[in-house]
Amino acid sequence: MQITIHESDQKATLKLEDYFDIKTRHLFKDSCERIFSHSEVKSIDIDFSDVNYIDSAALGMLLILREKSELAHVALSLVNCDKILHVLKGVFFHNLFTLR
Amino acid sequence: MFVAGLNVSWLKTPFFKHTMLIEDELQIVTLKNCGATVITIDTEKCVQISNQDQPAEKGTAPSVSEKLKTTSLSKELDTAKQIKESTKKIMRVLFSMAQDGGVPKAEMVSSFIVQTMDSLSRNSQAIINLFFSKNQPTKLYNHAFNVMSMSLLVAQKLGYSKEDQQRIGFVALLMDIGWTNLPEKLFVFQSAYTDDEYDLVKKHVDYSLLLIEKGDFDPEIHQAIAQHHERYNGSGYPAGLSGEQIHPMSRIVSMIDHFDGATNGYYDRMPMIPARGLQEIYRKSILLSHEPSLVELLVRLVGIFPPSSAVLLNTGERGVVTQVNWRAPLAPKVKIFYNKKLMPLLRPIEVDLAKQEGEETVREIKSLIDLTLPKQDPAGLLNGE
Secondary structure, eight states: OOEEEEEETTEEEEEEEEEESGGGHHHHHHHHHHHHTSTTOOEEEEEEEEEEEEOHHHHHHHHHHHHHHHHTTOEEEEESOGGGHHHHHHTTGGGTSEEO | OEEEEESSOGGGSSOSOSSEEOOSHHHHHHHHHTTOSOEEEOGGGOOOGGGTTSOOOTTSOOOGGGGGOSSOHHHHHHHHHHHHHHHHHHHHHHHHHHHTTOOOOHHHHHHHHHHHHHHHHHHHHHHHHHHTOSSOOOOHHHHHHHHHHHHHHHHHHTTOOHHHHHHHHHHHHHTTGGGGGSOGGGTBOSSOOOHHHHHHHHTHHHHHHHHHHTTTOOHHHHHHHHTTTOOTTSOOSSSOOOGGGSOHHHHHHHHHHHHHHHHHTBTTOOOOOHHHHHHHHHHHHHTTSSOHHHHHHHHHHHOSSOTTOEEEETTSOEEEEEEOOTTOTTSOEEEEEEOTTSOEEEEEEEEETTOOTTOSSOOOEEEEOOTTSTTSOTTSOTTOO
């Protein structure tokens, strides 16, 4: 699992790869903290185009990120989710997140 | 017609209660045959067809609307299974999130509660059958769905408003979220708790409240979660409240929590077959651990022989209860797998024990089969899904 961060102006993109699961917890948390340490960030995209698997722990991490984003008034979107869309819809994440 | 009493001993009739709504000819025939010569009718409780959408009054038989199911059991079972699977998934997510310090919110689970309420309204037998399905994972997320779905069923039968049904759904799903701070091994039966383990287990209530308080749930939900281990006779924890001091929603979920724990082997309890689990709850209600009227309602809803019970018939055949018959609790639908010589049938047959008019041999349930005993189910047919 790798996470690549792209930051430009007030937008940050986290591009995840392959397996997004419990083993990724610290890496994902550290990446998010790095982004939030830049107070100018107004929107975050999580890019799932290269993610092949997501588990319940990872979904839980997304819910925590959603909470942090709301508190910081940062717009959060999950993008390129085709491969894991059935998992996200299975737990009604389409009602909780902006999916693009 | 609502029967308020019969002049014959309860033991001599096949009815679970002598106060009941008469809804079909079979009940009238059974009434005629049970030896009663005087039947007392409560005209105020007689149901008009135009009232069919009204919830069942507390203490009465399921309403006439039970007859107006819009979905067959097999179709609703498919839907209910999907609801259960997706609810289990979101609960795994929430429990995982809670371990990382995340806060549960109402919007994360409300859709699943509404879907379960709708399934129960279409055909509640599906949820009942799922509750009793065999080989369920002994996991917190599975328990959460079971307690939520059966608590909603009880709440619907008691005539709770949609808003209060939602509330009881939140309570049931989230009351044990504090367990995520405890060793998982304590949740699944291994042996009786030591005093230290039991002290630790009791803390899950406080842990749950700590998480819930950060969310967006109303005070009534907090109160009901805080009291979900109180017992009607005051023997519970953490405050030792009793009777009406305990929130009505807590009284419902604690009974279902106990029932699911007894049948599926949670906490420090050895799993037991559903009918035995029900007997335990009934015994506890005599000791007033649970509110007796609620236990009565539960027994009426799940039947004396709950779905998935392995039973021996008077014909020597063996089968599994597939569907409760609320109007004749001793005569559920049974799927027969073995003939009287204990030979497996090539094609199992399903019989409705309440509808055997004109049959040469009238089948009745003789006894429950304890599948933990040897040679009761040689082909392993009575223990399946």
